[in-house]
Amino acid sequence: MSTPLVFITGATGFIGAQVVATTLQAGYRVRLSIRKAEQEAIIRARYAGYNGHEGIEFAVIPDLSKQESFSSALVGVDYVFHLASPTPDSGDIQSDYIDPAVEGTLSILRAAQAFEQIKKIVVVSSLLSLGPVDTIFQHEVSLRDNTGETIPVDVSMALPEGFAGEILKYSASKIKAHEATRDFIKNNAISYKLITFHPTFVLGDSLLRKGPKDISGINALFWKGLFEEKPTIHHSWVHVRDVADAHVRVLETEIETGKEVILARPVDWEDVVSHINEKYPELGCKMKGPFEDNWKVDTTTAEEILGMKWRSGHSIIDDLIQQQLALQAKAGSS
Template structure:
């Protein structure tokens, strides 16, 4: 809510906010809710979507807000002749969840799409919501002449503006992560609007590593940080496939090293008093 200072103060404190920042109330599921917000805008960035990995009602909690929210923003944009381009925050979740093998020599790129039936079968509800939302966005944009660019980031890390985080005390699974720095994601969105030739989708992933490699880096950066897990054999678990960075780099995105992203994430958590060691 715009009148809840605990949720907006970090935005109102940004440089230039007094002159250039306006906050609006809107409902993702209400058509027309974004009309006043996008009226007069040249660029619209649709970044909002619920992030839940456990839910008893995926349709109401994830799929409807993601799909209807995306369509409602695009419907508002279609009414406004000032809007030149819409940049959609999609996800690698709408790219990689399919039956394709992730073996040596495979390169994941913008031509990959997640399979909704596969997502639903294995109850990957967040992946399904992002897949259906992007699918609906492309259909609406093509039918209504909207210049749409989708940014597909991986697992976003790095320093943050808000005073709290949502995933405190969550355990990380022993898995492969597609990490990307939040500053690189922000830059990708800006470039997706400002570069005239930008089009289609753009995978934005800085590093694809097994979590044990991230643990190894964290241990080297912070030897006194208590970490659970064994990182000594991290090379055994390295992913065989790769994710193309070609399109992102063609837009001018330079990826932050994973070591820097992890360090800056921890330092930000420390500065905000969310961790101490």
Template sequence: MPAVTSGKVLVTGANGFIGVWTVKAFLDAGFSVRAQVRSESKTAHLKSLFSSFGDKLEFAIVADLTKDGSLDDAVAGVVAVAHTASPTNLLADHPDEHIKPAVEGTLNCLRAAAKGSSVKRFLYLSSCATVVDPSATGPRVYDESCWNTVDDAEVKAKGRAASQLSKYRASKILAERSAWKFYEEAKATGSIVWDLTVVNPPWVFGPSIQELGESYESMNASDQHLYKAIVKGDYYAALDHSWIDVRDLAHALVLAITTPAAGGERFIVAGGDFRWQDFILAASRISDKARPLEGPYDPNAEHTARQNVTKAKNILGMTYHSMEETVRDTVKDWEAHGWL
């Protein structure tokens, strides 16, 4: 597929933590953006934030992404779709409360793109939740060939009794698998002319430019966890995972749409491995308002869950902020909001 270098991009979930940075990244790259939000009231902050871009930013008000045909008008005339919208509900009773919105929202967006003759690339934002095996023991390196088969199996076996995290991760797994299935079947029948590209980030941290309330609890869930670790010393010590700066993720989404060789590919993007103690140590070197790390900790201990990001480097040319840079800018953001 030829490179997508100009035109209008539809960004779903445009008022979310990742979505707003994605809108900014596409505008900064010279694209026009049609930002999908659920209500007119959600447009005010974005209009103010991106006022300098004038008519290069427009809006699609779509209240229900799962409703058949609801995105048909939104995809009309766009050269690419960046589907970043994703339901996050960690209080669900039945697994379908997670799974149905994620799967049906994704399929509805894909169906709308299939009707649009202008679309050249469909970017689906997935997650490393679809990649990492939560039952793994000992060190493991994950790449794009890896799939998490544990959580959807738990949900099928236990139903309502499955853990909330398993229900959430199962929704991500099934949504991404449904996207690949739709794409492969549609491509085989010649009913689409665009390519699908999937980006899988791990934990996403960084400064916020989305609309926030007066409390740190108005932040996205991942930054709330980071805040609790750095400021309150409240964290799960045994966690091993990877992370990415939200600005790098937004840049990766632009590259995934503008790079010809990215079509039909799955990419893991990650700035590095972490335990919460690593972020606490980085913050303590930057701000005296950060809570000092208590207890013994070996920052050089081997991480058990690591991401191989060679593919994103070789095809997309990805580079990343350092942990220190991300922590510095995030702490500065918290200070500006009066949360430190």
């Protein structure tokens, strides 16, 4: 029997890069979608030290929103991890955010219907797709998966200028893309199992980083918050390696189509600040209480069905900070 083949979109991102590594380490072959052929050499070099790295294939797909782009990419594929998601810096909420997010997901789900050997597809959404569009700005939040609730999105809503407005557009796109995924399940007789992941703020060490200034995404927000009085993200995190582990676990677990899986663990900001000040006093962390957050996130599905055992908040902090300090030291000595 040949080694199962996993097709992965979004492999060049922070989360996707770790998913590729974990999937290879688990003994699977991978086929990665890339936008440009010249990306192949860079990615192959990234996994040169991983067991099974020779089992990497590539499919050049410039536009993931076109169903026909997958006509050859899905040949022989057993499983699909769809992590790619458009993240524009600005633009119209409908045409630049919602439409690409919806079509980018539906195109691969539709294309996969022609390949009966595909057993499971995991679509990576966001915790923000399971709550009101302004969830990220709330301090009192209670979120659960598999409620069946339809989240309303008013595309004509008044949007603030700058970063806050872009975050609302991003949240709206996640909500609508997930709604489209659920509708697809209802309206189509699909032969594969379709599961959605909903990670919260994903942090940890990165396989992509080369220097101290290339810290990005949620890692960058966390790092920035160390030098301000109040945190820049909420107190529900997940280690990037836990997100990657969940992908492999779902391949090896009986799970029904349509199941939503929140990936998160609670942390206590008082404990976070105490840990940082004790272990990394040289940072001069400026965060101090009281902290307003009261996010309640139910992770029962991940723990009971996938058997997830979350890495600790301290582990997340240490992996992120130690990588940043190491890169700073390397840059300072060069």
